[in-house]
Amino acid sequence: MVLIFADQIEGQIKKQGFEAVSYGAKIAENLGTTAEVLVLGTVDNANEALAALGKYGATKVHYASNAIFDTFDAQVYAAAIADAVAAVGANVVVFSHTTTGKAIAPRLSARLKAGLVAGAISLPDITSGFVVKKLVFSGKAFAHVGVNTPIKVISLNPNAFGVKQQEGTAEVIALDLKPMAGKITVKEVNKITGTVPLGEAELVISGGRGLKGPENWYLVEDLANEIGAATACSRAVADAHWRPHHEHVGQTGGAVAPNLYFAIGISGAIQHLAGVNRSKTIVVINKDPEAPFFKAADYGIVGDAFVVMPKIVEAVKKMKATS
Ligand SMILES: Cc1cc2nc3c(=O)[nH]c(=O)nc-3n(C[C@H](O)[C@H](O)[C@H](O)COP(=O)(O)OP(=O)(O)OC[C@H]3O[C@@H](n4cnc5c(N)ncnc54)[C@H](O)[C@@H]3O)c2cc1C
Numbered sequence: 001m002v003l004i005f006a007d008q009i010e011g012q013i014k015k016q017g018f019e020a021v022s023y024g025a026k027i028a029e030n031l032g033t034t035a036e037v038l039v040l041g042t043v044d045n046a047n048e049a050l051a052a053l054g055k056y057g058a059t060k061v062h063y064a065s066n067a068i069f070d071t072f073d074a075q076v077y078a079a080a081i082a083d084a085v086a087a088v089g090a091n092v093v094v095f096s097h098t099t100t101g102k103a104i105a106p107r108l109s110a111r112l113k114a115g116l117v118a119g120a121i122s123l124p125d126i127t128s129g130f131v132v133k134k135l136v137f138s139g140k141a142f143a144h145v146g147v148n149t150p151i152k153v154i155s156l157n158p159n160a161f162g163v164k165q166q167e168g169t170a171e172v173i174a175l176d177l178k179p180m181a182g183k184i185t186v187k188e189v190n191k192i193t194g195t196v197p198l199g200e201a202e203l204v205i206s207g208g209r210g211l212k213g214p215e216n217w218y219l220v221e222d223l224a225n226e227i228g229a230a231t232a233c234s235r236a237v238a239d240a241h242w243r244p245h246h247e248h249v250g251q252t253g254g255a256v257a258p259n260l261y262f263a264i265g266i267s268g269a270i271q272h273l274a275g276v277n278r279s280k281t282i283v284v285i286n287k288d289p290e291a292p293f294f295k296a297a298d299y300g301i302v303g304d305a306f307v308v309m310p311k312i313v314e315a316v317k318k319m320k321a322t323s
Helices: 016-031 046-056 076-090 099-113 216-225 236-240 270-276 307-323
Strands: 002-005 035-040 061-063 092-096 114-118 131-136 141-146 152-156 171-174 202-208 230-233 260-264 281-286 299-302
Touching: 002 016, 002 076, 016 035, 016 046, 016 092, 016 152, 035 046, 035 076, 046 061, 046 171, 061 076, 076 099, 092 099, 099 114, 099 152, 152 230, 202 216, 216 260, 216 307, 230 236, 281 307
Parallel strands: 002 035, 002 092, 035 061, 061 171, 092 152, 114 152, 202 230, 202 260, 260 281, 281 299
Antiparallel strands: 114 131, 131 141
16 A cells, blocks of 8 residues: 655645645556555644545545644654554555655654655656656756665655646545654744745746845846745855845755746856756846856846846736736
């Protein structure tokens, strides 16, 4: 059986959770088994919200609503999921390769002595063994990883498979887990509110050092506001305190996988690309035709952002007014 961990935040299942369920359901279909989901913590309108996971191919949802899971602690989660795997008898455990999945999956695989594929981008090839493709070297190469252990753990790169909907309702089953006491205490949580979380954004407008200073961020924000996009930046920009660090994307920052990544005045260093190269469409605006980002771009404009961006915003406004 394939068990998919669907992450919830503030009572809602995350979009990446729906994708992980879709992916796990396809693995289950290929293996001739069922896909079941595990949800930890309190979910709003649980019966309805969890039964709806049937739309992504789950037959059952195991729901452990203990309040201890409302505060995320990777050790507590990994121990509880290991107990759930034993209780429901799963052979394949699927996570989304989000901050949460990245923290839990290795701990779970160590507990279960299970092989782990972190950051999978394909369905397992089961024609001979169990082989999963993943990105390595910051997205510069692929590895095909064979997993030989009886239990297999996979974390799926967000947007690598997509959300697949079908007809169906899942059976919701209360799961009685006895979580271990956490070894850490969360003293304070500071939440960013009012913006689309970068990891989940479909549209991202991002700025680099080419914008010269924080006072020029209107060039990013005007377009972001027009099209309802999240804003991001390069590390150089966050290091210079032009923008907050939670906006920095790349190898040492957040990873994004939107439908559109719009890079303004960013050189496209390999460490930046590592966080954005899963975007569906990349648009680059840079005044230097030799900027490395153009090699990764689907569309590029060689030009001065201070001239080009206001024209793009104007064009978007006109298009919205006439549509
Ligand atoms: C270990 C390590 C980890 C790192 N991790 C990250 C990371 O996670 N994320 C990250 O982003 N970086 C990371 N970096 C830094 C990375 O190597 C680059 O230094 C950084 O991405 C550069 O940021 P930038 O492109 O904004 O600035 P620059 O390299 O200064 O590039 C600015 C660009 O703007 C263009 N430009 C200038 N003026 C204009 C204009 N008027 N109109 C249009 N274009 C213009 C220039 O042609 C240039 O291409 C890391 C580095 C190391 C060593």
